[in-house]
Amino acid sequence: MRCQLIILIISISFSLPSSLSAKNQTLTPLDSLKAALSQASSAEVKSDLYNSLFIETIKFSPDEAKIYAQLQINLAGKESLNKGLAQGLNNLSVYYNSQGKLDSAGYFIEQTILAYEKTKDLSGLGGAYLNLGNLNRQSGDFPAAISAYKKASSYFSQAGETSKYASAINGIGNAKRNLGELDSALFFYKTALDVTDTATLQAIALMNIGNVLAQKGEYEEAVEYHLKSVKIKEELNDRRGLMSSYINMGVIYSRLEQFDKSEASYRKAIKESEAMGIKQSTAMAYNNIGTNKARQNDFDSAAFYFKKSLDIRKTLGNRMEIGMSENNLGNVYRDLGKLDSALHYHELALQSKLEANDKYGIPSAYYNTGSILSLLGRPEAEEYILKGYNMAREVSPVLEEEAAKTLFDHYQARKNYKAALDIQTRLIALKDTLRSEETKKRIEELEKKYESEKKDNEIALLAKDNELQAQKIAQTETERIIYIISVIFMIGWGAGFFYLQRKKHQADLFLAEKEKLVFDQKIKQLLKESEITRIESLLKGQEEERKRMARELHDGLGGMLAALKISLQSETKGSSANNRAVMLAEKSADEVRKISHNLMAGALQKYGLVEALRDMSRQVEESTNLKLSFYCDRDEYMLNPEAETHLFRMLQEIISNCLKHAKAGELSIQIHQEADTIHITTEDDGVGFDPNKVVNGIGTDNIRDRAEALHAKLSVESSKGRGCTYFIEVPIVINQLT
Structure with missing residues (x-):
């Protein structure tokens, strides 16, 4: 069975691998860099120049770029330049990635991480993990990619690099989209859009949102986001970004079967990519034009454009992409009835995908080749x-x-x-x-x-x-026919009468069922309203009881412990037993204050939700082994005190569950407001669980009850070994401060 022809949607990361992201429109020409290298006196300057030469040559001369990376590694090893060593290793990973050798690329990324760990360079570590996430995504290991992106976001957050933090969040969105979790991907893309502070990254976020909407079949809205992205890129004269947008818009127009607009977009992309010398994108655009032609049954034109794509990809040496073009040519020649040519290209595609270790492409290459052999009658x-x-x-x-x-x-x-x-x-x-x-x-x-x-x-x-x-049947055929006609007449009359009676009965049942359904819906609505009122009363009572217990602990037991401490101090000093008693009284008083503080949520009452959550995050990191990162996009969300208390207790319960059950090393909490809704996401890297099988307890019941009291949407994504993610959407109108 033939594979479908492929149209590619580009998943754009906010940053290319760190060695590539340094390239900008004012980059020194190649000859100037070489001249500067010949005159460089210090090892540090030479190392930086090798890095710049790699960036300048990787797109049009990968083998030359590889030499610069190796020279930088040799120099760094000789002169003990840790930063230069990390850059050179990272550049080698970029080179092998460009050649489709993902195993080698992965090895050098791991070495890059080890090198940056020695320098304690938080930004460098973030970039290395970002590149690891991109590599895992390219390899199809999307859960591993998400894990790497989360580590990258943590390092960038610690380094205070907002734009790169947004890059990592965007990477999580890319991996979520690859897993088919489109709503989750959309959430992370929009979060990245809110976080980033540069126009270039805003344009990329808008384009990625457009890509997800296209996957969801919301093509008109997808085009709107792409046009917003294009407008920003035109203002910035971002030719590379425009090229990517044109390719993505070509894909959307193709899905809408607006092939003229699609081809026009691809040709704009080709114009930009050829001007910048980005052969990979030129090949992709030609490939997609060929796909459009094949969908319109213009197979000769499709073969022409697939060959142009293949010729370019051969110069770049990426075996995975070469195999894609060869597979497409095999499919087109099959449609043209040229089975020998089809077999030739499918056999080439099989060889290319085996060399690239393409685990998704190798199976299809085998059965595509077998399909042509079957048509040729080959054993x-x-x-x-x-x-x-x-x-x-x-x-x-x-x-x-x-x-x-x-x-x-x-x-x-x-x-x-x-x-x-x-x-x-x-x-x-x-x-x-x-x-x-x-x-x-x-x-x-x-x-x-x-x-x-x-x-x-x-x-x-x-x-x-x-x-x-x-012969025997023929002798009695006449008698049987007369008998059958009589029976048929009687059956027909009876069936007609029965049919009318049954239709009437069905109509009566339908009306009765409809009335019952309306009644049941009213009852369910009343029960729901009653349940929400009960939950609100229960939670309010719980909170009042917490406050009462906190006051009694603070004023009663706390006062007695303070008096005991003073009394002990007034006794004869110097006794070790006496000193231990004073210390025990002091620790007991501190513990009572801590319990009282937790019960009352003092920071919440004094400073509001955001500061209380920051205070709680600091306490958790100081007193446990859990690494907790907290992000919010503003200092106040204008919620009423009761709503703030519900949210605080929900997050307190989630953190408690993470500490007691998840065995997690990291937990992130992100809060941002979009229009009239507050979005809260918590993610941990713990053992995970099956949400459909988990046994309800007081903690999970409290989270669910408080969500209902807030009229909030609550959803959980988790599975064994993949951590747990809570999504909470709180409507502001219902819970706002009046």
Whole structure:
């Protein structure tokens, strides 16, 4: 079965790998850098120049760039330049990434992290983890990418680099989108847009939001976000950014089947990429024009543009992208009926994807090659298709479905109906397989063919008996016809009467059911309102009881402990027992004050929600091993005291759960306001749990009850080994300060 032709949507990170992000529009020309290198006297200056030369040459001459990275590493090792060593290692990871050698790129990223850890360079560590996140995302390990992006955001936050922090948040959004968690991705992109303080990064955030909306099928709104992004990039004369926007808009217009607008956008991207010498983007745009042509059944033009894309990609040496172009050419030549050419390109694609270790591309390359071999009647076809099918089952249900369809077509063409039926049954069992009436009909036909083959011999043996029976039946045919006509008339009259009565009965039942549904809805609404009132009263009572207990502890037991301390101090001093008693009384008084403070949430009453949460975060980090990062976009959210108390207690309970159950090393809390809603997200890297199976307890019940009291939306994302994320959306209108 052929793979679908590919249209790529670019997932843009706020920053390229750290060695690339230094490049800007005022970059010194290559000849000037070489001249400066020949005159450089100090090792530090030479190291910086090697880094700049790498940045200047990586796009158009990767092998030359690799030499500069190696020279910088050698110099740094000789002169003990830790920063230069880290930069050189990072640049080598960028080089291997550009060549599609992801394992090598990953190794040098790990070495980069070790080098930056020695220098305690928080910004450098953040950049290295950001690059690791990008690499994991490219490799398809999206949970690992999210983990790396979170570490990057933590280091950037500690370093006070707001824009790079936004880069890491944007990276989390990219990985969430790859996992299909589009609403979550949208949240992180919008958070990044709110956080960033530069126009360039705002334009990138707007473009990424547009990409997610396009994936959700909201194309018109997606175009609006892209146009906002383009406007900012035009004002900044950001040609690289404009190129990316044109490619993404070309994709959206293609999905809307507005192919003229799509091609016009791709050609704008080609103009910009050729002017800047960015061959990778030029190849991508030609590839996508070819895809458009194939969708319009203009296969000769599609082959022309796919070849242009392939020729450019061969000069860059990225085996994964080369394999993509070769696969597309194989598909087009199959559509043109040129099976020998199709086989040639699919075999080349298989070799390229094996060299790139492309775990998603290798299975499809096997079964695509097998599909062409099957059409050519070659005996090795089934071996290729089965190998691709078995590999696809280990990688993705989507790939398994494609492979299964290819195998089904092969078995059906060979009239192996039993095997075809087995593979079609497997297709039905897949979560995302076709469940249409056409599929069921095909299965029924296969079953009939299979059963007919089994019974061919039986039919032949019974043919003579059937002929004798037919002669006997013919003798009584007239009598039977008269009898059947009479019976049919009676049945028809009775069926008509019964049908009318049943329709009347169904109408009565429908009206009764509708009335019952309306009544049930009213009852449910009343019960819900009653439950919310009960919860509000219960929570209010709990809070009053907390305050009463805090006052009694502070004024009663606290006072007695203070008196005991004074009394002990007035006794004969110098006794070790006496000193221990004074120390114990003092510690007891401190503990009573701490309990009283927690019960009363004193900082909350004095300074408000934001300062109380900051105070609580500091206390948690000082007294536990949990690393807690707290971010909010303003100092006050204009909520009434009762709403602030509910939110404070909810987050207090989440932190408590994280400490007691999650075994987490890191927890982040992010709060930002968008329009009339406050969005709160908490994420930890703990052991996780299944939200559908977790046993309710006082803590989780309190969180849910307080969310209902706030009329807030509460959702939880978690699974074993992947931490836990809470999403809370609080409407401001209902809970605002009056």
